[in-house]
Amino acid sequence: MDKLLNQFLAVAEAGTISGAAAALLVTQPTLTFNMRKLEESMGVPLLIRSPRGVQLTEYGETLYRNARLMRRLYDNTIDAIAQQRGRTEEGLRIGTGYSWWTVFIRDFVIDYSRDFPNAGIHVSVGNQLRCMDQLLSGDISLFAAHEIEGLSPSTGAHFVPLTTVGHGYFVRPGHPLLDRPRTIAEIEAYPAVTSSLPETRHQRFFETWSRSPAGSTPFEQGKYIFASNSLTACLEYVASTDAVIGHTEVMTDEFLRRGLRRIAVSDATRRSRIGVYVLTDRVNEPRVAQLIQALRTRAATVLPPLAGSEAA
Secondary structure, three states, X not given: OOHHHHHHHHHHHHOOHHHHHHHHOOOHHHHHHHHHHHHHHHOOOOEEEEOOEEEEOHXXXXXXXXXXXXXXXXXXXXXXXXXXXXXXXXXXXXXXXXHHHHHHHHHHHHHHHHHOOOOOEEEEEOOHHHHHHHHHHOOOOEEEEEOOOOEOHHHOEEEEEEEEEEEEEEEOOOOHHHOOOEOHHHHHOOOEEEOOOOXXXXXXXXXXXXXXXXXXXXXXXXXXXXXXXXXXXXXXHHHHOOOEEEEEHHHHHHHHHOOOEEOOEOOOOOEXXXXXXXXXXXXXXXXXXXXXXXXXXXXXXXXXXXXXXXXX
């Protein structure tokens, strides 16, 4: 694939020239020169530069979408050639949220390794936005996670629902919120912790109406006192402070095992759809369809069935 397009994709995804230069192992002046050269060849501005980083112009958004498709086609071509050279067993490259690794992905992966003992397996465990980034980059073929609210259709990602789950709130033993059932407002009066904080570079995944103000993230707006991409770090922080972590209720037993306690809530708590994200243009590929069905079968052994109205 063209070097300048690869570098442009890196800049668009990093959000800064310096970040892209570090990822590409090139100097910032070289990368800046190449981006100017690409803009000159296109005849339009592609980037809006500011001290905080770079943003894509409308022309840049168009080039980004199409260049990402070109990269995916190129990568798929290389993969197809590699398979033609004698690969007999396909490896597994999937992503998963923290909860779903514990609940059913772990057992799915173990079963897969037994069925295909020579196949390489790569599992990326992280929040749904990081997994989405990897899906769009071609690093994984699908991932299991909560449904992402406000996701832009332009991402080209398709959601296959598996079930719905409730939400719980967890704190350290002896926390003031544990003495009686609490309202959501009472819980939200305490500092919050999250393992799923959107990063600024992920705002391109969302519809314009759901984006934070330019240069702002939920963490900067003060909603969370502590955020980490490590669930273990989040739980350790909660165990040592008065902070509250909200998380999928299916993790209740695991969180209790780790020493936390669940708050009794008097209000109705929100429910979320859980499912599999896959690229729309790959959802009907036999290999991908088989993986989705296998995940659906495994999830059905430990999660409640999806109601008809929730499957839409």
